[in-house]
Amino acid sequence: MLPGDIVDRAGIPVTSPTRTCWDVARWLDVVEAVVVIDGLLARRIVDIPALREYALARAGCRGWRSLLRAVDLADARAESPQESRTRVRLVLAGLPRPRTQWVVSDGGRFVARLDLAWPEFRVAVEYDGFWHDDPEQFHRDRRRLNRLLGGDWLVLHVTARRLREDFDGFLAEVRAPLRSRGHRPGD
Structure with a gap:
């Protein structure tokens, strides 16, 4: 994990929203990763430019292409x-x-x-x-x-x-x- 990947939420260390998107893009198939990312986008917890930047900053690391692919398919207007x-x-x-x-x-x-x-x-x-x-x-x-x-x-x-x-x-x-x-x- 890189600096900024862990954030404090009520005294509990958790992955940042962008890191969470990275992880779901690596672990889930692209459809299910987009479902999670759409939900976070709709709630304005993450945004597409930040997710792209996060992935591109990690080019060459396992998962960066998966995150870019999911982000390219994501849509903040999805309602379910x-x-x-x-x-x-x-x-x-x-x-x-x-x-x-x-x-x-x-x-x-x-x-x-x-x-x-x-x-x-x-x-x-x-x-x-x-x-x-x-x-x-x-x-x-x-x-x-x-x-x-x-x-x-x-x-x-x-x-x-x-x-x-x-x-x-x-x-x-x-x-x-x-x-x-x-x-x-x-x-």
Whole structure:
């Protein structure tokens, strides 16, 4: 460990947030490392320039490339671990990087905020978590979805089970509308 890698928290020595990101990038697969880093970014505990600088200052040491790769995939706007997992897996599968928490408006009026979106193609992915058991939330989401569909958006939904058991099928479902709406792999 280098100076600054250990900090004092209430009298307990712990690794600094940047060092923690380094460690998770070394120990976890890239998807799970990004989940942790996204959470720290969202809470403003770390920031991307500092993480890049930390990795580059340790170029040649075991783990520096892993941290850079995770940082390149990280996004402070991710709002849940499953959204992060979905986004990273889609990007690693070769899709263009989606925008997170994309706001759709119509004439300056708010329509919806989408988990993941490719606004230039009007394609979005919504992660459906456990809170969809709430009838009122379900009602609001479906009303929002109907307004999006009226605006020519295609919104695909994914669940934890689908990500776990049929990611390839879901990936094909996302690729198809992106291609039909003009995305060319390699763009």
